[in-house]
Amino acid sequence: xxxxxVILNQEVDGLGAAGDIVEVRAGYARNLLLPRGWASAxxxxxxxxxxxxxKTRQAKQIADHDEAxxxxxxxxxxxxxxxxxxxxxxxxxxxxxxxxxxxxLNTATGHDFDRRQVALPAHVKTSGSYTATVxxxxxxxxxxxxxxxxxx
Numbered sequence: 415x416x417x418x419x420v421i422l423n424q425e426v427d428g429l430g431a432a433g434d435i436v437e438v439r440a441g442y443a444r445n446l447l448l449p450r451g452w453a454s455a456x457x458x459x460x461x462x463x464x465x466x467x468x469k470t471r472q473a474k475q476i477a478d479h480d481e482a483x484x485x486x487x488x489x490x491x492x493x494x495x496x497x498x499x500x501x502x503x504x505x506x507x508x509x510x511x512x513x514x515x516x517x518x519l520n521t522a523t524g525h526d527f528d529r530r531q532v533a534l535p536a537h538v539k540t541s542g543s544y545t546a547t548v549x550x551x552x553x554x555x556x557x558x559x560x561x562x563x564x565x566x
Contacts (some may be wrong), residue, residue, distance in 0.1 A: 416440045419456035421464055425530065426452055431552065433464050433471070482550045485525055489548055489556040494518035500541060500564025510538035510562055515546050519558055538562060 418440045425431045426447070429438070435456060438447065447453035454460070496518045499507045513529035520527055533547040541564040548556045 418443045420447055420453035421456055421460055422447075422453050424452055427530075433468050435461060435464065478551065479553075482554045485523070485550050486554050486556040488523050488525075489519065489550070489558045492522050492558075494522040494558065494560040495563060496560060497563050497565050500566070504541040504564055506539050506541065506562070506564060510534070510544075512546075515558075515560055518560055519548065532558075 416439075417437045419435060419437050420443050422430050422432055422434045422436060430436050436453075443453065448455070494515070496510060496514055498510070498514075501507065511529070512532040512534055515534065516527040516529045516532045519525075519532070527548060531549045533549070535545065535547075538544055541562050543559065543561050545557050545559050548558045550556055
């Protein structure tokens, strides 16, 4: 079984963050990571470039830590509202997805969150109040409250 080194272009669940150099099975790299643009082929020159980028990113991340703490405080103090069609008993037509929660949090806080930053505790299929875990950056997570309201 042959393995192959790749450089991740974006965060891949269970594998690593953007800029990480990981070793994966050759078929996984060839059939999934490389065609979708999630990773690029490893080379010694590319590794040096990535290490230089990582140094600058770490320096920037220290400055962004204070901003991330402010975003966390804002997320935990605010509440988002999601309206979806529902039946008579409050059961929703469809389900609340991380993308819907991210969009609601974007409008509630004014910050830009991606669906991959939002983790829901379970399937949300009824009206009510819920809490989602939002990954602000690599080190800081926030518990954001959101309310699901059914409309006829």
